[in-house]
Amino acid sequence: MRILLLTPYPAYPPHGGGVQRMYQFVRYLSRQHEVWCLSLAPSAQARAAAQPLSAWCNLTLIPAPQRSLAQRAVSTLISPLPDMALRAPSRAFREALELLLQHIPFDVVQACSIEMAQYAVLAQRYGVLTALDQWNAEYVLQRRAALTDWRQLRRWHGALYSTIQWLKLARYERWLGAQLDVMTVVSAEDAAALRRIGITKPLPVVPNGVDIDYFQPTHSTANPHNLLFTGTLDFRPNIDALRWFVQQVLPLIQREWPHVQLQVVGRSPTAAVQELARPGVEIVGPVADVRPYFANAAVYVLPMRMGGGVRLKLLEAFACGVPLVSTTMGADGVGELEHGVHCLLADTPPAFAHATVRLLQDRAEAQRLAHAALQLVHGQYAWSALLPRLEHAWAQARYNRV
Numbered sequence: 001m002r003i004l005l006l007t008p009y010p011a012y013p014p015h016g017g018g019v020q021r022m023y024q025f026v027r028y029l030s031r032q033h034e035v036w037c038l039s040l041a042p043s044a045q046a047r048a049a050a051q052p053l054s055a056w057c058n059l060t061l062i063p064a065p066q067r068s069l070a071q072r073a074v075s076t077l078i079s080p081l082p083d084m085a086l087r088a089p090s091r092a093f094r095e096a097l098e099l100l101l102q103h104i105p106f107d108v109v110q111a112c113s114i115e116m117a118q119y120a121v122l123a124q125r126y127g128v129l130t131a132l133d134q135w136n137a138e139y140v141l142q143r144r145a146a147l148t149d150w151r152q153l154r155r156w157h158g159a160l161y162s163t164i165q166w167l168k169l170a171r172y173e174r175w176l177g178a179q180l181d182v183m184t185v186v187s188a189e190d191a192a193a194l195r196r197i198g199i200t201k202p203l204p205v206v207p208n209g210v211d212i213d214y215f216q217p218t219h220s221t222a223n224p225h226n227l228l229f230t231g232t233l234d235f236r237p238n239i240d241a242l243r244w245f246v247q248q249v250l251p252l253i254q255r256e257w258p259h260v261q262l263q264v265v266g267r268s269p270t271a272a273v274q275e276l277a278r279p280g281v282e283i284v285g286p287v288a289d290v291r292p293y294f295a296n297a298a299v300y301v302l303p304m305r306m307g308g309g310v311r312l313k314l315l316e317a318f319a320c321g322v323p324l325v326s327t328t329m330g331a332d333g334v335g336e337l338e339h340g341v342h343c344l345l346a347d348t349p350p351a352f353a354h355a356t357v358r359l360l361q362d363r364a365e366a367q368r369l370a371h372a373a374l375q376l377v378h379g380q381y382a383w384s385a386l387l388p389r390l391e392h393a394w395a396q397a398r399y400n401r402v
Contacts, residue, residue: 001033001034001107001108002033002034002036002104002105002106002107002108003029003033003034003035003036003106003107003108003110004035004036004037004038004100004101004104004106004108004109004110004123005022005025005026005035005036005037005038005057005110005112006038006039006097006109006110006111006112006116006119006120007022007037007038007039007040007112007113007116008039008040008064008087008088008112008113008115008116009039009040009041009042009046009064010037010039010041010046010047010049010050010053010061011023011025011026011037011039011050011053011112012049012050012052012053013049013050013052015267015286015290016231016232016266016267017135017208017231017232017311017312017313018112018113018135020312021112021133021135021208021312022112023053024209024211024383024387025112025133025387025390026053026056026057027056028383028384028387028390029387029390029391030056030057034058035056035057035058036057036058036059036060036100036104036106037053037057037058037059037060038060038062038093038096038097038100039059039060039061039062040061040062040063040064040065040088040090040093041061041062041063041064042063042064046061047061060096060100062090062092062093062096063090063092064088064090065087065088065089065090067086067087072086076161076164076165080168080171081168081172082138082165082168082169082172083165083168084114084115084138084165084169084172085114085115085117085118085172087115088115088116088118088119089118093119094119094122097119097122097123098122101123101126101128102126106123106126106128107128107129108128108129108130108131108394109123109128109129109130109131110130110131110132110133111130111131111132111133112133112135113133113134113135114132114134114135114138114172114173114176116132117132117176117180120132120180121176121179121180124179124180129181129182129394129397129398129401130179130180130181130182131180131181131182131183131184131393131394131397132176132180132182132183132184133183133184133206133390134173134183134184134185134186134190134194135186136186136190137173137185137189137190137193137194138169138173139165139166139167139169139170139173139193139197140190140193141237141306142162142163142165142166142169143162143166144305144306144329145158145159145162145166145236145237145240145306146159146162146163146166148240148305148306149162150163170197173194173197173199174197174198174199177194177198177199177200177201177203178199178201181397181398181400181401182201182202182204182393182394182396182397183199183201183203184203184204184205184206184389184390184393185203185204185205185206186205186206186207186208186333187205187207187332187333187334187335188205188333188335189332189333190203190205190333191203191205202396202400204389204392204393204396205389206386206387206389206390206393207333207381207386208311208312208315208333208381209315209381209382209383209385209386209387210312210315210316210318210319210377210381210382210383211319211383212319212377212378212382214291215291215294215316215319215320216319216320216321217319217320217321217370217374218291218294218295218320218321220295220296222295222296222297222298222322223261223296223297223298224298224360224363225257225259225260225261225298225360226260226261226263226296226297226298226299227253227260227261227262227263227297227298227299227300227301227356228262228263228265228293228294228296228297228299228300228301228317228322229241229242229245229262229263229264229265229300229301229302229303230264230265230266230290230293230300230313230316231266231313232266232267232268233264233266233267233268233269233270233273233285234268234269234270234273236306237304237305237306238266238304239270239272239273240305240306241302241303241304241305241330242264242273242276242303243272243276244303244305244349245262245301245303245352246262246276246278246281247276248349249303249349249352249353249356250262250280250281250353252349252350252353252354253353253356253357254280256353256357257357257360257361260280260360261280261281261282262280262281262282262301263282263284263293263296263297264276264281264282264283264284265284265285265286265287265290265293266285266286267285267286268286269283269285290316291320294316294317294320294322295320297322298323298359298360298363298366299322299323299324299325299356299359299360299366300313300317300322300323300324300325301324301325301326301352301356302314302317302324302325302326302327302330302331303326303327303330303352304326304327304329304330305327305329306329311330311331311332311333314326314330314331314334315334315377315381317373318342318370318373318374318376318377318381319374319377319378321370321371321373321374322370323343323359323366323367323369323370324342324343324344324369324370324373325343325344325345325346325352325355325356325359326343326344326345326346327345327346327347327352328345328347329347331343331345334376334381336376336380337373337376340369341369341372342369342372342373342376343369343373344358344359344369
């Protein structure tokens with residue numbers, strides 16, 4: 001098949017959840033198909049860093065459009081479209097897409113993430129199968145953010161923004177479900193959420209996975225005082241999770257385990273994240289290789305209070321053999337996961353702190369949980385076992401068109 005992937009940023013280097021998912025798609029599909037990637041790139045540095053991707057696909061990079069905060073504020077108020085649909089409009093990207101569609105008989109055009117869905121809709125006029133890989137039920141993320149912010153009076157502006165986006169996204173996602181041939185999702189929970197807003201077509205599940213050859217347990221001894229959090233640090237659910245953990249959970253842990261140290265690793269740390277640095281909290285920022293940080297962690301913490309999908313960071317921690325404490329929402333999307341079998345789940349500051357201290361103190365239990373989680377990942381979430389589902393989803397959608 002000839003496959004065109006439309007991406008909101010380059011699928012390389014594979015740091016961060018969305019990039020990792022796109023990168024695995026490209027690597028897998030290129031084994032048996034001809035793959036093109038048409039991608040927005042935020043800078044010349046990003047374009048240079050993405051060049052190794054050319055080994056697997058025909059790569060075209062277009063400068064990403066820029067919007068000021070003022071433009072975003074105005075569009076939030078006056079546009080019927082959600083903010084996510086307004087991040088990627090680019091005349092240059094549209095022209096490059098139409099040129100490709102005019103000269104190459106693609107079998108599938110897939111938008112990777114909701115930002116790029118508008119271009120998949122455009123591709124329909126060429127008779128090609130159109131798909132959207134939906135990384136989250138986006139309206140659910142904004143609903144959760146709104147409900148979280150409305151509980152804090154000083155966060156009224158964030159609550160108002162998220163409420164508006166929640167309503168716009170529900171309408172937009174419903175429309176996309178009707179327009180495109182197929183929408184794949186990362187979890188059964190996301191599929192159920194999208195059906196609740198009226199999407200009636202099948203929503204095939206292609207979960208996030210993990211590269212079990214790259215992420216492996218190490219035989220080094222973890223620092224018994226080290227906690228780890230990883231993720232994109234300008235992503236609002238991650239910022240909220242860190243703020244909650246550092247301000248409400250960590251002080252409780254420090255009473256029981258005074259030398260505890262949280263390391264926060266990830267790209268694009270915002271000022272709000274940097275301000276969380278204090279004794280016991282190190283904002284590491286971006287790193288070339290996150291594996292040494294997993295190897296040095298006694299416990300991985302996942303204090304998510306908003307978001308959705310299957311979290312790559314959870315799977316990476318499991319694959320590296322690191323014991324994990326998560327909120328219930330942080331473990332959403334991994335249906336086989338059980339509290340007390342694969343990890344510990346806790347949703348209040350005292351409970352989360354207690355669970356973390358418990359794993360710091362009882363290393364035998366921590367390793368028991370980590371071993372069970374490693375077996376789960378190898379059995380259910382290796383990318384090599386998951387990605388054939390994408391091809392099957394396309395084949396079923398093509399059959400349904402006939």
